[in-house]
Amino acid sequence: MARQERALRTRQAVLEAAAEVFADRGYEAATITEILDRAGVTKGALYFHFPSKEDLARDVLEHAVTEPPPEQLIxxxxxxxxxxxxxxxxxxxxxxxxxxxxxxxxxxxxxxxxxxxxxxxxxxxxxxxxxxxxxxxxxxxxxxxxxxxxxxxxxxxxxxxxxxxxxxxxxxxxxxxxxxxxxxxxxxxxxxxxxxxxxxxxxxxxxxxxxxxxxxxxxxxxxxxxxxxx
Amino acid sequence: MARQERALRTRQAVLEAAAEVFADRGYEAATITEILDRAGVTKGALYFHFPSKEDLARDVLEHAVTEPPPEQLIxxxxxxxxxxxxxxxxxxxxxxxxxxxxxxxxxxxxxxxxxxxxxxxxxxxxxxxxxxxxxxxxxxxxxxxxxxxxxxxxxxxxxxxxxxxxxxxxxxxxxxxxxxxxxxxxxxxxxxxxxxxxxxxxxxxxxxxxxxxxxxxxxxxxxxxxxxxx
The missing domain is CATH 1.10.357 (Tetracycline Repressor; domain 2)
Structure with a gap:
């Protein structure tokens, strides 16, 4: 696996773990420790991609935009x-x-x-x-x-x-x-x-x-x- | 003012202050200290009526039931x-x-x-x-x-x-x-x-x-x- 691909996978794993913790606990109660546990990555890897919990929340919100539904006649x-x-x-x-x-x-x-x-x-x-x-x-x-x-x-x-x-x-x-x-x-x-x-x-x-x-x-x-x- | 009436007023003041703090901060972030400040009562008076923050929240929820609207033909x-x-x-x-x-x-x-x-x-x-x-x-x-x-x-x-x-x-x-x-x-x-x-x-x-x-x-x-x- 190329280094860049590995980095992208880590980023995605952290983002999904953060989303799960936000969904279960809410923003305030969510902790970086629990996100690390769930993502199975090191603290260094997490902070490399997301400097703060706020950055994680913003990224979760950005990635949640869904593609428009298929075109319909009506x-x-x-x-x-x-x-x-x-x-x-x-x-x-x-x-x-x-x-x-x-x-x-x-x-x-x-x-x-x-x-x-x-x-x-x-x-x-x-x-x-x-x-x-x-x-x-x-x-x-x-x-x-x-x-x-x-x-x-x-x-x-x-x-x-x-x-x-x-x-x-x-x-x-x-x-x-x-x-x-x-x-x-x-x-x-x-x-x-x-x-x-x-x-x-x-x-x-x-x-x-x-x-x-x-x-x-x-x-x-x-x-x-x-x-x-x- | 009779003692009972005074107690009822204190209770109401605490309840309204708690509701305001819950409305502004949410349940988790609301603190007894801020509720006390807003109600202008002593800690003893608050705990006499409401043993915990949870009791305050339950009482706010109970008192928020509104009376039914006036009867209408339709x-x-x-x-x-x-x-x-x-x-x-x-x-x-x-x-x-x-x-x-x-x-x-x-x-x-x-x-x-x-x-x-x-x-x-x-x-x-x-x-x-x-x-x-x-x-x-x-x-x-x-x-x-x-x-x-x-x-x-x-x-x-x-x-x-x-x-x-x-x-x-x-x-x-x-x-x-x-x-x-x-x-x-x-x-x-x-x-x-x-x-x-x-x-x-x-x-x-x-x-x-x-x-x-x-x-x-x-x-x-x-x-x-x-x-x-x-």
């Missing part, structure tokens, strides 16, 4: 997919869980709500595109609606965490969309939206398969290339 | 009023602010979400009554909808706190109801619901005036009674 479906995918991934991915915890943690005032503006901006853009296509009721304001949705989703996640450790987050998120969509979607569009709780898992699986196929083609290309140059 | 209006009144009172009342903070604070695991079941139960009962009166769409489940609303409101409040220190909570809450009601209310009822952001303030003021009038009548009764017994 733009409003992307609005739904963003939440359903997040609801599927959140309980399963420490980085996301850690970021969500830090973002909603008022004790970590300097991070409180930090990733929300990015998320609002993305959601508002999707809603604006949906509005341009006539999918949205005329009185709907994309920015205000995006803010409401980001807030409502955050609360749904907190409620789900308290009620059942997020085991039911996908179903709760689907229900939130079912309640909120009749106030957003044009009548003709409403019936064509898929809000089933299983949709998030399916989309994540599909995008994983696509990524593998692309990687597969790249490998074949490399082998072909290698064969040619031999 | 039951679904009470569903709206609960949130609009809370949105008006939360930024203005330390006890409520402190309780909301503790309830959404995962670092205070043993309190996390604690008042939510009571709130869900109350909301579910209102929705069930609304359903019985035919005000609600047939597929609406009162308990699941109540859980979604409590979660969504909690998130709206956190978002509002991060965005503008809850200055805009009433408007944001009104918007949440406007988005969510078309997914709940029967079409004939929807147009008759008042979701204006100022409604919470008006209802609080009215119930305050009523309480004063009742107190006024009680005082007159007392004077009359006194006059009679002289």
């Amino acid at each position: 733009k409003l479906q992307s609005f739904v997919d963003t939440g359903l995918i997040l609801a599927h991934r959140l309980p399963r991915e420490p980085l996301l869980r850690g970021a969500a915890r830090i973002a909603a943690d008022q004790s970590a005032q300097r991070f409180f709500g930090l990733p929300w503006p990015v998320w609002v901006e993305h959601t508002a853009a999707v809603l604006a595109a949906a509005k341009e296509q006539g999918e949205v009721l005329p009185h709907v304001d994309p920015v205000l609606t995006a803010q409401t949705m980001v807030g409502a989703f955050t609360g749904t996640q907190l409620f789900s965490e308290a009620a059942d450790g997020m085991a039911d987050l996908e179903r709760r998120t689907a229900l939130l969309y079912e309640l909120i969509l009749p106030g957003i979607a044009a009548p003709g569009v409403l019936g064509r939206l898929d809000t089933s709780p299983e949709r998030g898992a399916r989309l994540v699986e599909e995008s994983g398969r696509e990524a593998e196929e692309t990687a597969g083609i790249a490998e074949i290309d490399e082998i072909d290339g290698a064969a040619e140059t031999v | 039951k679904l209006q009470s569903f709206v009023d609960t949130g609009l009144i809370l949105a008006h009172r939360l930024p203005r009342e330390p006890l409520l602010r402190g309780a909301a903070r503790i309830a959404a604070d995962q670092s205070a695991q043993r309190f996390f979400g604690l008042p939510w079941p009571v709130w869900v139960e109350h909301t579910a009962a209102v929705l069930a009554a609304a359903k019985e009166q035919g005000e609600v769409l047939p597929h609406v489940d009162p308990v699941l909808t109540a859980q979604t609303m409590v979660g969504a409101f909690t998130g709206t409040q956190l978002f509002s706190e991060a965005a503008d220190g809850m200055a805009d909570l009433e408007r944001r809450t009104a918007l949440l109801y406007e988005l969510i009601l078309p997914g709940i209310a029967a079409p004939g009822v929807l147009g008759r619901l008042d979701t204006s952001p100022e409604r919470g303030a008006r209802l609080v003021e009215e119930s305050g005036r009523e309480a004063e009038e009742t107190a006024g009548i009680a005082e007159i009764d007392e004077i009359d009674g006194a006059a009679e017994t002289v």
Whole structure:
């Protein structure tokens, strides 16, 4: 393994361990000692990549930005997919869980709500595109609606965490969309939206398969290339 | 001032000071020293009423239960009023602010979400009554909808706190109801619901005036009674 690759792996291991500790304990109570224990790296290695706990938190928040959901003919479906995918991934991915915890943690005032503006901006853009296509009721304001949705989703996640450790987050998120969509979607569009709780898992699986196929083609290309140059 | 009355005032002063400190710092970071400073009472007085910080937190949570909104012909209006009144009172009342903070604070695991079941139960009962009166769409489940609303409101409040220190909570809450009601209310009822952001303030003021009038009548009764017994 090349030195650079090893360094990247160490960095990633520390980041994921930190996210887990942030998710379990919150920012204030998280200690470097516990992060070291969980990552299985030396103190020197950790501080080489992250000079402070604050740097770790910022990096967790930065890496928790998820890629946009696959393009859909109906733009409003992307609005739904963003939440359903997040609801599927959140309980399963420490980085996301850690970021969500830090973002909603008022004790970590300097991070409180930090990733929300990015998320609002993305959601508002999707809603604006949906509005341009006539999918949205005329009185709907994309920015205000995006803010409401980001807030409502955050609360749904907190409620789900308290009620059942997020085991039911996908179903709760689907229900939130079912309640909120009749106030957003044009009548003709409403019936064509898929809000089933299983949709998030399916989309994540599909995008994983696509990524593998692309990687597969790249490998074949490399082998072909290698064969040619031999 | 009678000794008992003085004790009650001290107790209330400590409770409100504790709520303020919990609201500003969160449960973990709150210290008895700061609560004492703010309440202006002796350590002995505080510990007489509350043996520990945990007792203070439990009492703040218990006292934050708000009375139900005034009865309305349309039951679904009470569903709206609960949130609009809370949105008006939360930024203005330390006890409520402190309780909301503790309830959404995962670092205070043993309190996390604690008042939510009571709130869900109350909301579910209102929705069930609304359903019985035919005000609600047939597929609406009162308990699941109540859980979604409590979660969504909690998130709206956190978002509002991060965005503008809850200055805009009433408007944001009104918007949440406007988005969510078309997914709940029967079409004939929807147009008759008042979701204006100022409604919470008006209802609080009215119930305050009523309480004063009742107190006024009680005082007159007392004077009359006194006059009679002289």
